[in-house]
Amino acid sequence: EDQVTQSPEALRLQEGESSSLNCSYTVSGLRGLFWYRQDPGKGPEFLFTLYSAGEEKEKERLKATLTKKESFLHITAPKPEDSATYLCAVQDNNAGNMLTFGGGTRLMVKP
Amino acid sequence: NAGVTQTPKFQVLKTGQSMTLQCAQDMNHEYMSWYRQDPGMGLRLIHYSVGAGITDQGEVPNGYNVSRSTTEDFPLRLLSAAPSQTSVYFCASSLAGGASPLHFGNGTRLTVT
Numbered sequence: 286e287d288q289v290t291q292s293p294e295a296l297r298l299q300e301g302e303s304s305s306l307n308c309s310y311t312v313s314g315l316r317g318l319f320w321y322r323q324d325p326g327k328g329p330e331f332l333f334t335l336y337s338a339g340e341e342k343e344k345e346r347l348k349a350t351l352t353k354k355e356s357f358l359h360i361t362a363p364k365p366e367d368s369a370t371y372l373c374a375v376q377d378n379n380a381g382n383m384l385t386f387g388g389g390t391r392l393m394v395k396p
Numbered sequence: 397n398a399g400v401t402q403t404p405k406f407q408v409l410k411t412g413q414s415m416t417l418q419c420a421q422d423m424n425h426e427y428m429s430w431y432r433q434d435p436g437m438g439l440r441l442i443h444y445s446v447g448a449g450i451t452d453q454g455e456v457p458n459g460y461n462v463s464r465s466t467t468e469d470f471p472l473r474l475l476s477a478a479p480s481q482t483s484v485y486f487c488a489s490s491l492a493g494g495a496s497p498l499h500f501g502n503g504t505r506l507t508v509t
Binding site for chain 2: 382383386389
């Protein structure tokens with residue numbers, strides 16, 4: 286059974302204080318690992334797809350990396366507008382389009 | 397481009413009542429799905445469809461029905477609401493096949509009293 290665990294559950298940062306969010310996963314065959322951002326009262330918004338170990342993707346202050354067991358979302362010099370819940374999900378080669386989600390990390394960036 | 401549209405945004409039901417949550421997408425996506433999101437539980441898959449006329453169960457299907465008569469619409473029916481169905485419900489769609497990202501609606505917050 287596919288499993289995704291995200292840590293920490295919550296993270297408070299000062300503006301400009303860089304950090305990383307962790308996503309550990311277990312899957313029989315990884316088709317893709319997805320990162321989403323979710324703002325309060327909204328649906329998840331797609332950020333990145335990573336397909337294989339060693340791959341990296343960047344968007345503004347966010348950088349996602351992937352190993353065979355985990356993914357990291359690095360946030361460089363965050364701003365208050367980066368405050369949100371960040372979700373990680375995996376797609377198994379044998380599961381069609383189905384995603385298995387982690388519980389998310391709630392990020393709060395204080396000015 | 398509207399993307400994925402869910403209605404209503406909020407709903408309060410009494411135990412035993414039935415209702416339908418509506419979901420429509422205008423991206424011509426073959427794959428559509430329903431998730432529920434509960435504190436501490438993450439997003440869990442209820443039902444999904446890979447095309448018109450084809451539906452299947454996800455992780456938590458009990459108490460819910462779906463149908464897919466068109467590519468655009470994928471309604472979720474609660475047959476007899478229970479307090480355990482209090483949750484936020486998200487509809488999502490994507491292209492079928494490959495590692496296609498899901499596109500989510502903004503959710504329906506349902507309270508069952």
